[in-house]
Amino acid sequence: MSDGFDSAPPSDQDVYDITIVGAGPTGLFAAFYAGLREMKTKIIEALPEPGGQLAVLYPEKLIYDVPGHSKIMAKDLVAALVDQCALFEPTYVYEQRIDDLRQIEVQGESVWALQNHHEMHYSRTVLIGGGIGAFVPNRLDVPGAAEFENRGLHYFVKDKRPFRGKRILVVGGGDTAVDWCLNLRDWASDITLIHRRDGFRAHEASLAELQASPIDVMTFWQLESVRGNGDGELAQVTIQESRSGETRDLDVDAVLINIGFKAALGPITDWGLELADKRHIRVDGFMETNLPGIFAAGDIAAVEGSEPLNLIVTGFAQAAIAANAARQRVDPKARLFPGHSSELRL
Ligand SMILES: Cc1cc2nc3c(=O)[nH]c(=O)nc-3n(C[C@H](O)[C@H](O)[C@H](O)COP(=O)(O)OP(=O)(O)OC[C@H]3O[C@@H](n4cnc5c(N)ncnc54)[C@H](O)[C@@H]3O)c2cc1C
Incomplete structure (x- = not known):
């Protein structure tokens, strides 16, 4: 029986520069940065809505430690993040939990194939922003x-x-x-x-x-x-x-x-990624995992030589590092530093 990976052959049109697994705050901000770096971006989320823990666990709570906001309601922060990355029109795929990941060849190029039982997705780089795992409703x-x-x-x-x-x-x-x-x-x-x-x-x-x-x-x-x-x-x-x-x-x-909802890391732990413990993927200072071109950021990531600090602001910084490092993976001649957004006319 086919496992789906050897079915319809993809064309390079189907290949994204970066695919972000998880539309929590980390994934959403990564999508913004990836857009800023002109990467063709897809975000895949298990739930039918963005926001991760903010949308599911505390939409009406006020958050006091988001830079530049003396306080902001969780659901308003999610809406602002979605609005911010809308500028670059990333492709959203909802209600798909990514179950498997492996490297394949597409027209001579080595890319990552992400699988779920509905569909296959192809990407030059992947950013796992899976937080505490894929949410499913009770x-x-x-x-x-x-x-x-x-x-x-x-x-x-x-x-x-x-x-x-x-x-x-x-x-x-x-x-x-x-x-x-x-x-x-x-x-x-x-x-x-x-x-x-x-x-x-x-x-x-x-x-x-x-x-x-x-x-x-x-x-x-x-x-x-x-x-x-x-x-x-x-x-x-x-x-x-x-x-x-x-x-x-x-x-x-x-x-x-x-x-309510429950969250489970589920299959992510079987993707051949080096884990720091049962809940965290080990990453280097560029947020890259042991698999080349696969990055992790936010609650799911544990940076080598440090300890996870599971906060929105940490995820934002890690998202920016990962998206810029992914840009270099896609084009080794590209600079890591994106330049200052204040210099741009968007
Ligand atoms: C009650 C509560 C209050 C909090 N208050 C604060 C606060 O005041 N300040 C603060 O900084 N932090 C706070 N936090 C922590 C903060 O919410 C997290 O640090 C933040 O949500 C992490 O963001 P993330 O994007 O990394 O992960 P998440 O928010 O967990 O999002 C991950 C997303 O990935 C999806 N996903 C996972 N696996 C897959 C898969 N295989 N395929 C597809 N989709 C997948 C999930 O469905 C989820 O939507 C609070 C947390 C809780 C629970």
């Missing part, structure tokens, strides 16, 4: 959930339009669940939020807004099962009160589950 293992996933039951909202005029059940008690309730309230015909506890982990201001809204908030209730109608469309759920065991059936058109 899924609910209740009858009907897998059957209706992406057919009425969702773990992400990629597009609000399918929710227009719908009766929605939202499950969860964190920022994401509460934010989507608020975001969809004027869009949906009716929203019910259930949470298995009475303590919410969402931002206080959002909770106040939720309480003042017509959204039906039911604490100590959890999802028991999901069912369809005769046409196979999601139509009804059963929910259960966790203390009394009482159950209720609700007629709904859509279910949105926001109950």
